[in-house]
Amino acid sequence: MRNRNISALTLAAAAALAAVPAALPAAAATPTNSATAEVRCPQLSKKLSWYGDNRARLQRVIDERGRCANPHPGHGHERPVAAFDWDNTVVKNDVTDATIAWSLRHDKILRPKSWKATSKWLTDEAHRALTEACGTDVPVGKPLPTSRNTACADEIFEIREDGRTMSGAAAFAGRWDHRHTVPQYAWVPQLFAGHTVPQLESYAAKAREEALAAPVGATQTVGTHEIPGYVRYYDQQRDLIRTLKKAGFDVYIVSAGSEPVAEVWSRSVGVDRAHTIAIRSVLDREGRITTWNQGCGDVPVNKGEAIPYIDGKRCFINQEIYRVKGKAAWQKQDRARRIALGGGDADTDVTFVGDATGAHLVLNRNKSEFMCRAYDNADGRWVVNPMFIEPLPRKTGTYPCSTAAYNEHDGSKGPVLRDDGSVVPDQRDSVY
Structure with a gap:
């Protein structure tokens, strides 16, 4: 198990190197012998549906960066890297939500000494709302009866989902870099403070079993919130990851969720x-999760200032995969230290997916900054696909790329700019 203890500040990293730098030329030569082709050029399944020519475009990257072009990756040659977001990218629905929902329904959240101490940005209003809803009768460190206390479950889930209390008051306030973190995401592992990693993994495993057994379209109730009750692995993404690995790629998951939860799910693909990167909690001397997490780049151990979120995903990829240290980990690297293929579904993925040198795979969930980049397709490598299960309908109107789609560091919105500084024009939804 990766050492998450505060005494070990060096994050565990996989021993993968950079993607082989190469432009995306015309289709690579394929061996004529079919048996040789199968060994050297693993193929994506033709039985699984992709939008348009997306399968062929992804296959071309696999052929040109994998064993087909280099029969011995890792033997004097650098192995190409592929990285994927997890929730709504490799699976349909959110495994963090599934884990929190299961935990609330089974009384697994421990009462903190002070709700205010769970997040450096939690507001007085949120502290009062949580204290009033969850009460003070339960001793500190003991399970809250959230399966019976609807008000307590509601406040916790509303704050995690929308960053607001049930009365509509802001749950988080203060200053943070909005391209490095979002407080309600950082708050999830902080909610599990006091538990051991194996305990949290067991909750995630039980939530996983339940979510996979539920039929597609099922819902569940948490407090008074109705949320998706099922999760499914996308067959196309399973196949893509399998094919990439057979072709000699190092494949990583980069998630803004809690790392023990992501690890429970990622092993099935x-x-x-070692190849699963998410929010890494610091453990106390007894091996219990604390409200601190390990940092990235020039941000040391912290209380949520740096997580794998928007530019933070780039930072963790640069640091964990390519061993880029300090402030430079936040910056776009040269081609030799960038992933070959990246996949995501939301604005939180836009930076690392955009860094890919071979293909930028986007599952369309109508997220403005991400879709502006995807539809502008500045380098011709953006591969847009509807969600494989319950895809969204076409977005009405246009994405406000030229005015208010970019997530600024201070939380405001601005125009999306290309690398040359030109403004991306507003885009219409065309892949749905």
Whole structure:
């Protein structure tokens, strides 16, 4: 298990190197012998549906960066890297929500000494709302009866989902870099403070079993919130990851969720702990999760200032995969230290997916900054696909790329700019 203890500030990193730098030329030569082709050029399944020519475009990257072009990756040659977001990218629905929902329904959240101490940005209004809803009768460190206390479950879930209390008051306030973190995401592992990593993994495993057994379209109730009750692995993404691995790629998951939760799910697509990057909680001397997490780049151990979120995903990829240290980890690297293929579904993925040198795979969930980049397709490598299960309908109107789609560091909105500084024009939804 990766050491998350505060005494070990060096984050665990996988021993993968950079993607082989190459432009995307015409289709690579394929061996004529079919048996040789199968060994050297693993193929995506033709039985699984992709939008348009997306399968062929992804296959071309696999052929040109994998074993087909280099039969011996790792033997004097650098292995190409692929990285994927998890929730709504590799699976349909959110495994963090599934874990929190299961935990609330089974009384697994421990009462903190002070709700205010769970997040450096939690407002007085949120502290009061949580204290009033959850009460003070339960001793500190003991489970809250959230399965019976609807008001307590509601406040916790509303704050996690929308960053607001049930009365509509802001749950988080203060200053943070909005491209490095979002407080309600950072708050999730902080909610599990006091538990051990194996305990949290067991909750995630039970939530996983329940979510996979529920039929597609099922819902569940948490407090008074109705949320999706099922999760499914996308067959196309399973196949893509399997094919990439057979072709000699190192494949990583990069999630803005809690790392023990992500690890429980990622192993079923053949991605191990060393290749799963998410929010890494610092443990106390007894091995219990604290409200601190390990940092990235020039941000040391912290209380949520740096997580794998928007530019933070780039930072963790640069630091964990390519061993880029300090402030430079936040910056776009040269081609030799960038992933070959990236996949995501939301604005939180836009930076690292955009860094890919071979293909930028986007599952369309109508997220403005991400879709502006995807539809502008400045380098011709953006591959847009509807969600494989319950895809969204076409977005009405246009994405406000030229005025208010970019997530600024201070939380405001601005125009999306290309690398040359030109403004991306507003885009219409065309892949749905």
